[in-house]
Amino acid sequence: MTRPLSDDDLRAMMTHMIGARVSSQRAFNLQRQGRAGTNAPIDGSEAIVVGAARALDPTADWVLPQYREPVALQRFGPEVLESYVRYILGDPDGGHIPEPVRVWPPQISLATQVPHAVGMAWGMKRTGETGCALVFLGDGSTSEGDFYEAANFAGVLRAPVIFVVVNNGWAISTPVASQTAAKNFAAKSHAFGFPGTTVDGTDILAVYEVVSEARERAVSGAGPTLIEAVTYRLAPHTTADDPTRYMPDDELVAARGRDPLTRFQKELSGRGLWSDDDTTRAEADADAVMEAAIQAAEADRANPIELFDHVHAIRTTRLERQRREWIDHYGEDPR
Amino acid sequence: MSHVEEIPDDASQEMNMLEAINHTLHQEMRRDERVMVLGEDVGHNGGVFRATDGLHTEFGGDRVVDTPLAEAVIVGTSVGLAAAGQIPVAEIQFLGFAYQAMHQIAGQAARLRFRTRGRFQARITIRSPFGGGVRTPELHSDSILSQFANVPGLKIVAPSSASDAKGMLATAIRDPDPVLFLEPLRGYRMIKDEVPLGEHLVELGKARTVSDGSDVVIIAWSYMVDVAMRAATELANEGISARIVDLRSIVPLDTEAIAQAVEDCGRVVVVQEAPETNGFASEVIATINDTSFYSLEAPVERVSGWDAPYPTGQLEDFYVPDVGRVVAAVRRVVETP
Ligand SMILES: Cc1ncc(C[n+]2csc(CCOP(=O)(O)OP(=O)(O)O)c2C)c(N)n1
Ligand SMILES: [Mg+2]
Numbered sequence: 001m002t003r004p005l006s007d008d009d010l011r012a013m014m015t016h017m018i019g020a021r022v023s024s025q026r027a028f029n030l031q032r033q034g035r036a037g038t039n040a041p042i043d044g045s046e047a048i049v050v051g052a053a054r055a056l057d058p059t060a061d062w063v064l065p066q067y068r069e070p071v072a073l074q075r076f077g078p079e080v081l082e083s084y085v086r087y088i089l090g091d092p093d094g095g096h097i098p099e100p101v102r103v104w105p106p107q108i109s110l111a112t113q114v115p116h117a118v119g120m121a122w123g124m125k126r127t128g129e130t131g132c133a134l135v136f137l138g139d140g141s142t143s144e145g146d147f148y149e150a151a152n153f154a155g156v157l158r159a160p161v162i163f164v165v166v167n168n169g170w171a172i173s174t175p176v177a178s179q180t181a182a183k184n185f186a187a188k189s190h191a192f193g194f195p196g197t198t199v200d201g202t203d204i205l206a207v208y209e210v211v212s213e214a215r216e217r218a219v220s221g222a223g224p225t226l227i228e229a230v231t232y233r234l235a236p237h238t239t240a241d242d243p244t245r246y247m248p249d250d251e252l253v254a255a256r257g258r259d260p261l262t263r264f265q266k267e268l269s270g271r272g273l274w275s276d277d278d279t280t281r282a283e284a285d286a287d288a289v290m291e292a293a294i295q296a297a298e299a300d301r302a303n304p305i306e307l308f309d310h311v312h313a314i315r316t317t318r319l320e321r322q323r324r325e326w327i328d329h330y331g332e333d334p335r
Numbered sequence: 336m337s338h339v340e341e342i343p344d345d346a347s348q349e350m351n352m353l354e355a356i357n358h359t360l361h362q363e364m365r366r367d368e369r370v371m372v373l374g375e376d377v378g379h380n381g382g383v384f385r386a387t388d389g390l391h392t393e394f395g396g397d398r399v400v401d402t403p404l405a406e407a408v409i410v411g412t413s414v415g416l417a418a419a420g421q422i423p424v425a426e427i428q429f430l431g432f433a434y435q436a437m438h439q440i441a442g443q444a445a446r447l448r449f450r451t452r453g454r455f456q457a458r459i460t461i462r463s464p465f466g467g468g469v470r471t472p473e474l475h476s477d478s479i480l481s482q483f484a485n486v487p488g489l490k491i492v493a494p495s496s497a498s499d500a501k502g503m504l505a506t507a508i509r510d511p512d513p514v515l516f517l518e519p520l521r522g523y524r525m526i527k528d529e530v531p532l533g534e535h536l537v538e539l540g541k542a543r544t545v546s547d548g549s550d551v552v553i554i555a556w557s558y559m560v561d562v563a564m565r566a567a568t569e570l571a572n573e574g575i576s577a578r579i580v581d582l583r584s585i586v587p588l589d590t591e592a593i594a595q596a597v598e599d600c601g602r603v604v605v606v607q608e609a610p611e612t613n614g615f616a617s618e619v620i621a622t623i624n625d626t627s628f629y630s631l632e633a634p635v636e637r638v639s640g641w642d643a644p645y646p647t648g649q650l651e652d653f654y655v656p657d658v659g660r661v662v663a664a665v666r667r668v669v670e671t672p
Contacts, residue, residue, distance in 0.1 A: 037470045037648045067472075090470060090648020108473040109432065110404060143403035144435065171404050173380030179403045246379045304653035307646040322611065322641050329660060330653055 002212040005054070005205075007273055012075075013054055013204055014268055017046040017261050018279065019286035020072035023081060024235075026290045027071070027088055031239040035298070036088040042068045043234035044202075045166050047260035049073065051207030052134060052164055052229075055215055058102060060131035062120050064113040066166070067106040069136050077101045078289070085293040091302045092309075111137055111144035114163070118154045121161035121218070132160040132218035134211070140171020142188070143179050151226065155192040160218035162211065163226045166201065168233040169255075173246040189226035201229030202260040205267070231260065303333050342533040352518065352526045355497035356386050356462070359504045360424065364394050367422065370508060373400040374409055374426030383428060384464065384523055406436035410461065414444050418455045424508060430465035430517065431474030433483075444513040445488035457513045460504070464520040466558050466608055467655045470648040476520070477645045478608040481615040483515055484585050491585040492539055493517040495560035498530045499583055502537030510539065519558035526561065540587035544596070548578035551665055552596040554619055555606040556582040559656065563606055566661035575669055585615055593619065594626040601632035602668045606656055611639035633671035636664040 005013075020042050030036035042049070049072035056063070058076045065073070070084035079101045087094025087106060095105040107113040117135035124131055141147060142165055154161050165185045169176055182188060189196025195217075199210045207229055214225035232255030236243050243252075268274035308315065308323040315323070350358065364370045372390055374382075378401035381388030391399040402409050406427055413423035427433045433440060444457040467476035483491055490512050494500045500518070507514035519526065545560060546567060553563040560581045567577040580596050582589065597603055603623060605616040616637040623635060638656045646654050 038472055087647075090650075092647045092650060094647065108475070109434070140404035143405040143408075145405065145407055146435075171375075172383065173376045173378075174401050174404065178401050240383070245381070302647075302649045304650045307641060307643050307650045307654055311643045316642075318612065319642050326641065326653070329663065334653065 002209055002216075005208065009054065010268060010271075010273055011278075013050050014264055014274055014278070015282045015285075016050045016053075016072060016074045017204070017264060018282040019074055019289070020046045020050065021261060022283055022286035023071040023290045026287070026294070027085070028235070028239055030088070030294065037090050038238050038240050039088040040068045040238045041235035042071050044168055044231045044255065044260065045069070046072055047204035047264065048164065048166055048201040048207055048229040048231060049136070050075075051204040052211045055208050055211035056134060057131065059100075060129070061215070062102045062104070062117070062131065062133040064104045064117045064120070064133060064135040065106055066110070066113065066136050066138055066141065067108060068166075070103070070106055073103055076103050081289070082293045082296065085290070086297045089297050089301070091297060092306055093302065111141040111146040113137070114141075114147050115150040115153075117161050117163075118150045118157070118159050121154070121159035121224075122157050125157070125160055130219050132162060132215055134162040134164060136164050136166055138171060139165060139167040139169070139176050139185060140174060140179055142185055151188070151192045151224070154224040155194050158221065158223035160221075161224045162214045162218060163224065164211070165226065165228045167228050167230045169231075169251075170233050170237070170247070172237045172241060173243075185228040186226055192224075192226070194224045194226065196226035196228065198228045198230060201231035202258050202263055204260060204264050232258070234259065301335060303335055304330070305333065344533055346532040347529045348532055349527055350497045350530045351524050352497050352500055353384055353386055353523045355500045355530045356504060356518065357388055358530070359501045360387060360390060361393065363424075363505055363508045364390065364398065368398075369420065369422045370424060371398045371400065371416065371421055372424045372426070373402050373413065375402060375404055375428050377401060377426050382426065386462070386518075387426070406432050407439050410436040410439035410444060410459070413459045413461075414439065414447060414457050417458045418447070422458055422508060424460045424462060427461060427463040429471075429475045429520075430463040430479055431477040433461075433463060433479070440489070440513075440515070441483065441486040445486045448512070449488055456511050458511050459513045460507045460510075460516050461513065462504075462516045462518060464518045464523065466520050467645060467651050468521040468558070470651070471520070473647070474645075476651070478640065480517060480585060481609050481613060481618075484615050484618065488513070489586060490514040490539055491517065492583060493519070493557040493585060494583055495519065495522070495526065495545075495555075495557055495581050497526055497528045498535070499537055499543070501530050502535045503539060503583065505534075506536045506539055509536075514539070517557060522558045522561060537583070540584045540589055542589035542592035543581045543583055544592075545579040545581050546577075548576040549600060550576045551602040551604060551669055552578040552580055552600040553604045553606060553661065553665065554580045554582060554593065554596070556585065557608070559606040559608055562656060562658055562661060565658045566665065569658060569662050570665055575665060577665060582619075588618075588622065590622055590626060593622055597623055597627040598630045601630055602671070603631070603635040604661065604664045604668055605635065605637045606661055607637065607639050608655055609640055610642045611637065612642050614639050633668050636668050638664045
C-alpha cells in the first residue's frame, strides 16, 4: 500500500530537511538585517512537512500550508521557495506560485485554509480527479471554528482530504494544555466520523507512513484522515517573538535532543546512505539556492503601482480613477 | 471590593500609547474585581505587544486568561460573562482577525440589549490594534473600522494620544454598552504624551481640537491625526493655517464639533486609512452635508487608502495616506476660489 522508499528518496528527504532548516534560518537573519519582514522559522517541523510531501503526488495532489511549511516543500518545485522569499520580502508576487505547482501561498489568518482544502478536495471528487488535498494547521489553529466546521463537512462529503495538525507544543506563548482538554488532537477525528492518528513528528519515516496511508484512503474514496504530528518548536514563534518569556528552558533543551534532522541523519548514516560530507554539501547547496532566490527577489522589487492590479478581473472605473490620481501623485514608477 | 489608589490629583507622567493602556488596565482591574482580561497570549506573555504585561502576575489566571486560539469564542464568551455580571475586556490580537468574531461582535454583542429589551447588556470592551505602516504580514494592518460602524448597538473609539487612550479605555470599561477600542499599531511606541496618573475619564463621543487653525479643518482619527499634524506643520510654512480635529470617537459621533469646525474654517479635508469606498470619511462628509452645507466654501476632500486590499510591505507606503497626499488635498481645497 505504501510506496517503498528508494535510497534516492531517502537521500532527497534528508537533503530537503536540511534545505528547509537552512532557508528558514536565512529568512530569519534576513529580517534581522532589515531586508525581510516578519517570518516564522520551521525549526522542529521539517520531518513533518518533508515526510508528508514525499507521500504525495505533486502532479495530482494539492498542499495548503499554514505559514511555516513553504521552505520544506521542495518536492513540489523550486517555485515554492522562490515565491516564499518574495513573500517575506513584501513583494505581492510572493502570493503567486506559478502553474502547475499545486501549492497555495502561506496563510496568515489561522485555520481559514482548512475549509479551502475541503472545497478543493470536494471539487476534485466531483471532476473525478485521482488526487487529494493535504492541509497543514497548527495545534493552536485547531481551536478555530473553521477547523471544526471544515473537518465536520469533510466527513459528510467523504472528501479526499488529509488534515495534518502540526502539534509543536505552542501557539505563540499558549501551550497545548490551554488549547484543549482532549488527550490528543487525533482524538477529535472520532467526532467527525473518520480516522485520526498521532504520529511522532520527529520521525520522518513514520510521518511518511501515515500520510501514505491517508492518501490511499483519500484517493480510493474512503474519505478524510486527521493526522496529528507531534514535535516541538525549536525556534521563536516568529522574528517578532521572545520565547524566553514563556518557554521553559528544560523543555527546549530536551526537545533539541530530539531534533528531527539529527535523528534522520543518524538513521541514514547507519544504513550507509549519508555522511557528514553529505551534510556539508546539502547545507552549502541549500544556501546557494536560497542566496539565488534572495538575489532574484531583491533585484526585482515590486513597482508599488501593482497594488491596483488583481483587485478584480477587470478594474472598475472607480479604481481606474484612483490609479490615475495615484500616478499624478507618485509618478508611474516611484521605486 | 474596590481598591482605590491614593494619587495626587495633578500627578502625571509621560507614557507611550502601550504604557498608557497597560497602566489603565491595571487601574481598572484594581478598581473593580469584576473586570477580566481575556484573549490570545494576554497572560503569561503579557500580550504580543506587552499591552497586558504584568496583569497575570498581579491578578492571576482567573482574571487574566490565555484563551484558546479562537476569536469567536473570545467575544462570544464575553457576551455570556457580561450577562453573568462580569466585565470582560477582550483582546483581538489584530483587528483583521476580528473577521473570525464578526458574528459574535456584530450579530450578538451589539444587539444583545436590543433583542432582550434591556434584560441583558453586553458590557464588554474589545481592544484591538489596527492600521498599517509597520510591515506586518497579511491582514494585520487592515483598517476595517467602518465595517463595524455600520453595526447599530456598538460604540467605537480610536484615540490618537496616550492620555486619551487612558481616559477612553477607562470610560469604555465602565460603559454599559459594548465598545470597540481601537489602538493605532504604528503609534504604540511612537505616540507619547503626558498621562494623568489618577482618575482620568474622557467622555465617549467628544471630538478634540488638536491644534487650532482657520483656513481649513483636517478631520482625522487614530494614527491619521499624527499624519495630519505633520501635514499642518508643512502647510504652516506655506502660510496655510490648518485646524486639526481628532474625532476620537466614531460612534457616537461628535456632530456638533464637526459642524463648528466647518462653520469656522469653511474648507474641509477628511483623512482615513481605510479604502475610499464606504470608509467612515463618507459618513463624516454626509454629516457635514446634513449640518453645515451652507458653511462650505469648497467641496470636501477625502484622503483615503485605495480601493484595494491592504497590500504587502513593498507597496504599503504607497497605500496608507501620507503627509504629501494630505498636504496636496489641503492645497486643492484652499485654492478652490
Ligand atoms: C485568526 C488569527 N488569529 C490570530 C492570529 C495571530 N497568530 C499568528 S500565529 C498564532 C499562533 C498559531 O499557533 P499554531 O496554530 O499552533 O501554529 P504555530 O505558529 O505553532 O506553527 C497566532 C495567535 C492569526 N494569525 N490569525
Ligand atoms: Mg503550534
